[in-house]
Amino acid sequence: MTDERASEATGGESQRPEDPAADGDSDPTGDEQDDEQFTLADFHDASQEAGRPVLTAAALSRALDITQERARKELEFLADREAVQRLAVETDPVVWYPSELEDLTDRERVVVFPKRREIIVDRPDQFTRAQLAQFAHLADGNSEQGYRYVVRPEDIWQAPHDSWEALARTMRQALGQRSEGLEEWVRSQWDRAHQFRLTTHEEGYTVLEAKSPEIMGNVARQKLDEEHVHAPISDTEDWVREGSEAAIKRILYEAGYPVQDHRELESGEELPVDLEVRLRDYQRTWVDRFAEAGEGVFVGPPGSGKTVAAMGAMAHVDGETLILVPSRDLARQWADTILEYTSLEPEQIGQYHGGRKEVRPVTIATYQIAGMDRHRSLFDDREWGLVIFDECQHVPSDVYRRSTHLQSKHRLGLSASPIREDDRQQEIFTLVGPPIGTDWEALFEAGFVAEPELEIRYVPWGDDEQGNAYASADGQEKYRIAAKNRGKVDEVRYLLSAHPDSKALVFVDYLEQGKDLSAALDVPFLSGETPHHERRRLLDEFRRNERDLLIVSRVGDEGIDLPTADLAIVASGLGGSRRQGTQRAGRTMRPAGGALVYVLATRGTREEDFARKQLQHLGRKGMTIREQNVERDEGSEADDADETDEKDGNGTSDGDDEIDGSVGDE
Known part of the structure; x- marks a missing residue:
């Protein structure tokens, strides 16, 4: 094999076996060979290509484009040196696997693939993951092959290091080795970021x-x-x-x-801000990284306290602050939270939206208002020390983009899911700042955020009429019919009865479906048609435990600050976007454990595929996702064969809950 192939999986120089056969004087296979001896690294390359950790001689010959006889002899050569093991099975004469697999269960193992700029880590400890997060993207944290990291250009451009030497040191600490091929590429990207x-x-x-x-x-x-x-x-x-x-x-x-x-932007008038809550260690790290860069986007799951961390950034800047939010409901919630967690007084905080017009040292405005010419001059004329973009995944859209023209010394974005279906998420980081965040699974493991149990339930049609309509429909109409399957009404009723002590939110995408569920369950339906004062009353009653069930339309995904629930039922809506799936699942992701999320999809329809696809990225972030076919006789309330046990949850928070918001009703 060539030096290049042998060094690919190890990340360094090729490892020639200490054996007379490796010095070129003899040929262990009897065939004409490359100058470099076959190594375990070559085996790993082939197993990656085959997509499984064990190989037959035939699979190896296909992967490396050599004869099967040559492949068999190479495997025997490695087996003689105890690098691989052989195992006879019924379907193939012999399969081969690395000897090290026998002890992978109790140790960390890092494999680097420089050409693909991928890093596979089995059982990484917290230090390794923290180091990797500084220069690599966690592409899959729920893979059978271990944690899969990808090193992208933007990860290097945004690495929190002052020098190339510091970044190289972090890489070597994370990998436990020096990967010359990967380091050469990373150095080239570091240089590009400083042109x-x-x-x-x-x-x-x-x-x-x-x-x-x-x-x-x-x-x-x-x-x-x-x-x-x-x-x-x-x-x-x-x-x-x-x-x-x-x-x-x-x-x-x-x-x-x-x-x-490196512009010397004016910071505006000083505004001393004291934070009256203690930041968690990872929140302090976010604020420190923001302080170093002067800008950034806090990325973390709902419940990780991005809003409180943003107030930590306000305390660092100590300057007048403009906070942009998607809706007036969130403006009010931000004002209340700032009063609760900082030293600021009510007269220092203003709101600027359809209901109020106040410009004060800390002003909370909606994106729509800030982008309008007749209002924008009010914000342009004031020198802000900090502009905060809440739910900044919307910033690349034409409506919100104009707000990014507002200049300030510091810029900070907040997002649980900086994902856009139009693939314009890179613009978020160019318009606001580089991503700053913590790997979701690390927060689950540390107990800061409780991982909800998430289950996709495949529901049969409620009646033949809708099933027949689906069969004859085309395009988007198919999805709409499946989403509004009347069989879901019975399933929602069943799940609520199975968890009688839970505080529950039921999400729908269609007003007609929400109204049907509201009538069937005799429960209020909160939608864009609900007046602001009525929304506030219903949500406050839910927070005070005076209500234990609400039905919520798409406006609840991001446009308002929903209270924490311990049971979420997504009756429809996961066909919209990956971000929507994150937001809805995130309504239960708080420090209190025992939360459940049920996603309903009509069995045998396109909705099945949508549900799987839109929840895949949550699986990559470390969440466990189950699937269940609903099988009950018509009109029966009998349990499913594998029904989920009831879980307890108090739905309370620890005082620094996330304020989630996006496109609302202005």
Whole structure:
């Protein structure tokens, strides 16, 4: 095998066996061979390609494009050195597997694939995961092959290190070895991330600087035009048009060159803020990383306390703050939470939306209002020390994007799920700042956030009429009919009766379905049609345990701050987006344990595939997902064969619950 192949899985130089057969004087297989001896690393390459940890000689020959006889002899060669084991089975004469598999159950193992920029880790400890999170993306945390990390360009561009040497040290600590191939690529990405920066000229205007005349001429001046810059100042400097900074950062980011923002922005009037709650260790780490970068996006599951961490950022900045939220309900909730957890007084906090028009040292405004020309000048005229973008996954949309033109010394985004179905999530980080977060599974393991039990339940049709309508429908109409399956009414009723002591939220995507469930269960239906004062009354009653059940439309996904529940039933809606699945499952993800999430999908329809697909990313974040076929006789309330046991949960929080919000009713 070649040096390149042998070093691929080990991340370093190829490991030649200490054997006379390896010195080129003899040929252990009897066939013509490459200069380099077959190694265990080659076996790992082939097993990765085959997608299983054991191989037959035939599978190895296909993976490495060698004869089967050659493959058999290579395997025997490794077996003689106890690197692999052989096992006879009925379907194949012999299968082979690495000897080290026998003790993988009690030790951490890291395998690096430099060409694919992937890292597979079996049983990683907390230190390894923390180090990996600084330069790699957890692509799959629920795989049979272990934790799968991918090193992407943006992970290197946003790595929290001041120098290449510090980043290289973190990599070597995480991998337990030096991977020259991976390090070479990472170094190239580190260099790309330091080619451009925005600075403030002594006369007050903004300058785009390049590290060399070549990079300025071949990249920036090819991508930017008079809409973005006035004129060159030198071979490596351009005079930037006021207000085009965000566009320049986005364009160069998309070209593969993130821009370092070193502008001397005004921080506005000082505003001392004391945080009156103790931050958890990981929240303190978030705030410290934000303080180093001056910008960022706090990414973590619902219940991880992103809002309280944002108040920690406010306390660090000690400057006037503008908070942008999707709805007026969230503006009110933010105001209440700031009063509860900080030293600020009511007269220092203002709300600016359809119901109130107050601009104060801390102002909470809706994205829609902040983007309107007739209101925007009020925010432009004030020098903000910090702008916070709540539910910032919406920032790339045309409606919200205008709010990112507001300039401030510091920018902070919050999101449980920075996922967009239009694949524009990269724009979130160019418009607001780099992601700062903690791996979900680490929070589950540490007990800061309780992992809900999530089960997809496949429900039969409630009547033949809807089943026949589905069979004759096309396109999106098929999904709509399946989502509104009347059989789900009986299933919701059944699940509520199976958990009589739970505080429950039932989610629907369609007003008609919500109204039908409301009538069938004699329970209020909270939707976009519900007046604001009525919403507030119903939600407050739920929080005070005066109600134990609400039916909620899509407005509850992000547009309002829903109280914590210990039972969530998603009757329809997971066909919309992965973010929607995260938000709905997240309504039970709080420090109190025992939470259950049931997702209902009509059996044998496209809704089955939608439900599996939209929940896959939750599985990759460490959540356990089960599947269950619903089988009951018509009109019967008998248990399923494998019905889930009832769980207890008090639905309470520890005082720093997440404020979740997105597109609301303005």
